[in-house]
Amino acid sequence: MEDIPGYVAGTFIAIVIAVLGFLYYAVSSATPGKKNITSSLVITLLVGWIFFVSVQTFNGYFTNLSGVPRLPMFVGCTIILIILLFVWPRTRAILMEMPITTLHYIHIVRVPVEMVLWWLAVSRAIPMDLTFEGSNLDIISGISAPFAAVFMVGARSQSRVGAIIWNVLALLLLIHIVKMAVGYMPYFYTPTSGGEIANLGVFYFPYVLLPTFIVPSVLFCHLVSLMQLIFKKDQSQF
Template sequence: MEDIPSYVSATFIAIVIAVLGFIYYAVSVAAPGKKNITSSVVITLLIGWIFFVSAQTFNGFFTNLSGVPRLPIFVAIPTLTIILLLIWPRTRAVLMNMPITTLHYMHIIRVPVEMVLWWLAVSRAIPFDMTFEGSNFDIISGISAPFAAVFMVGTRSKSRIGAIIWNLIALGLLVNIVGTAISYLPYFFTPTGGEVANLGVFYFPYVLLPTFVVPVVLFSHLVSLYQLIFKKDQSQF
């Protein structure tokens, strides 16, 4: 991982900070008042999670492939948390009030994420199959996100069906790259010849892609779909 240019890490750290900003704003709007206690608690927990996960990379926690696969466990934790948030009635009320335009604009970060993946592939930290040169078409979601935000859920025009379809397609593209990334993890894939495994995500800061950025993108899709399907007043999204 020493051969990866510093600007790649800097770009990815900027992506993480941007995602935190989107989440903080969305929660602040959904739970106003009380001196933004809710948003402060959420952002503190997220930053704590980021530091905890990142700290594990410096002692080789994730690169130790013996025993139970460790990275999938750290991916499962935020995923299960998202499910609980959607199930618990008290949090569902907050999720219903999140600004759906913000949740859509958040997907713009998928464009620089794809650039980071390409840079990592050039540095042989991940396979090219995980980039837009391979079977990863997730960059389409990032490019189309502003149009979905403006013309499907924005103030200019609204299309509930269009927004649902866009979210489902973008969610499918996310599932596709996640499946590809999993198939190249060293737990399941042994490189032969000039092939490389998906090793970049075992190191800082790229470990935050599967343990933070991807779960937040998933969260954004699920909350958007929840609002689009169950919110009665279309003018409120």
């Protein structure tokens, strides 16, 4: 990991900050009467989670590959938390009020994420198959996100069906690359003589925040968007 240029880590950290900003704005807009309390609590918890994961990374927790797959276990914890947010009526009510345009614009970060993945692959920290040069088409979601935000859920142009289709397709692209990334992890993959390598880059800071923060955040925004598009009757509230 020492051979990776510093601008790669800098770009990725900027992506993490951008996602935090999007989520903070979404929560603040959903709770205008409790902006200072709810949004501050959410951002504090998110930053706390990022700090906790980062400390574990520096301590070599994830690079210890013996026993239970630790990184997938952490990712599983974030998935469980997301499910609980949808199950608890109080948090579900807040999710329904998040600005759906913000929930679509956030996916723009998937473009620089794909650039970071490509840089990591060039440095042989992850397989090239996990980039847009390989089988990863997730960059399409990032490129099309602003169009979906403006023309499908925007204030002047809305298409509920189109937005649902876009979210489903983008979600399938996300699931596809996550499945590939898990398959290339050293728990499950052994490099062959063909020159392909295991997915090791995400076991180190700051890239560990991709599976433990960025991907869950993107997944969360897709699910909230779909919930609003399917169950929110008044489109004008988008």
